[in-house]
Amino acid sequence: AQKVTQAQTEISVVEKEDVTLDCVYETRDTTYYLFWYKQPPSGELVFLIRRNSFDEQNEISGRYSWNFQKSTSSFNFTITASQVVDSAVYFCALSEAGNFGNEKLTFGTGTRLTIIP
Amino acid sequence: DSGVTQTPKHLITATGQRVTLRCSPRSGDLSVYWYQQSLDQGLQFLIQYYNGEERAKGNILERFSAQQFPDLHSELNLSSLELGDSALYFCASSYERGGTDTQYFGPGTRLTVL
Numbered sequence: 001a002q003k004v005t006q007a008q009t010e011i012s013v014v015e016k017e018d019v020t021l022d023c024v025y026e027t028r029d030t031t032y033y034l035f036w037y038k039q040p041p042s043g044e045l046v047f048l049i050r051r052n053s054f055d056e057q058n059e060i061s062g063r064y065s066w067n068f069q070k071s072t073s074s075f076n077f078t079i080t081a082s083q084v085v086d087s088a089v090y091f092c093a094l095s096e097a098g099n100f101g102n103e104k105l106t107f108g109t110g111t112r113l114t115i116i117p
Numbered sequence: 118d119s120g121v122t123q124t125p126k127h128l129i130t131a132t133g134q135r136v137t138l139r140c141s142p143r144s145g146d147l148s149v150y151w152y153q154q155s156l157d158q159g160l161q162f163l164i165q166y167y168n169g170e171e172r173a174k175g176n177i178l179e180r181f182s183a184q185q186f187p188d189l190h191s192e193l194n195l196s197s198l199e200l201g202d203s204a205l206y207f208c209a210s211s212y213e214r215g216g217t218d219t220q221y222f223g224p225g226t227r228l229t230v231l
Contacts, residue, residue: 035219045207045222047119091160103211104150104162104175105220 002027004094006108013082014116021077021111023092029053034068034075035093035105045091051075079113087115120144121223123208129229135196138226142189142210148172149191150211150220151183155204166191198230 003026013019025034036048049059051068059066063080079086089112093105120143130136142149151163153176162175166185177183180198185191195202205227209220 037222043205043227044119044224045209047219047221050219103148104165104173105152105160105209106162107160109159 002029002032002094002096002106004092004106004108006092006111008111009109010112010114012114012116015084016081018078018080019082019113021079021090021092021113023075023077023108025073025075025092025094027094027096029096031096033095035095036066036075036077037091037093037107038088039091039110040088048077048090082113082115084115084117087113089113119221119223121208121210121221123206123223123226125226126224127227127229129231130198131231132198132200134198134230135194136198136228138193138195138206138208138228140191140193140208140210140223142191142208143221146210146212146221147189148211148213148218148220149185149189150209151177151191151193152207152209152222153204154207154225155201158204160207163193195228200230203228203230 005024032053034051038046056068065078067076089110091110092108122141124139147168150165154160163177164183165173169185180196183193205225207225208223211218211220
């Protein structure tokens with residue numbers, strides 16, 4: 001069965017500090033997809049990134065970067081020079097693409113990030 | 118704005134009642150997913166439809182049902198409501214039925230059962 005673990009329940013950092021959110025996943029499939037979503041205080045779920053299991057290249061998008069390591073089954077998310085607008089709950093999620101009818105997202109429990117001005 | 122719409126935004130009702138949540142997917146998307154977010158269970162997958170047909174079921178209670186209509190909008194019906202059904206219900210949509218496609222989420226419907 002697939003599982004996503006976000007061990008950090010809450011993190012608080014001072015604005016402009018860098019912060020890394022951890023995500024560890026479990027799956028028996030060789031083909032799978034990993035995602036990060038952001039849930040700001042307004043409540044919606046905002047898609048941030050998708051990564052497939054065959055692409056271990058790290059990705060950078062502005063102040064956001066992601067580190068995917070299959071060897072440790074981790075997909076960590078780093079925010080550089082954090083801003084107050086980054087305050088939100090961040091979810092890591094897993095989808096097993098190999099099996100038809102099994103495209104559901106399995107979410108971690110989320111990490112609540114608070115940026116202190 | 119993800120392009121997925123959900124109505125109503127808020128719903129307050131009493132135990133034992135029945136409600137219907139509505140979702141319109143992004144233009145062109147064929148798959149619709151329903152998720153429940155509650156404090157004790159977190160974000161959980163309920164059910165998926167693809168082009169009008171049920172494709173996968175998750176932790177959906179028998180009191181809950183869903184359907185996807187020919188115009189691809191979907192409805193989630195919740196009946197015999199209990200206090201524990203209070204939650205944020207999300208709809209998501211994607212184009213392909215495989216896990217290769219990203220699911221985009223609507224703003225959610227917050228259900229409060231009193």
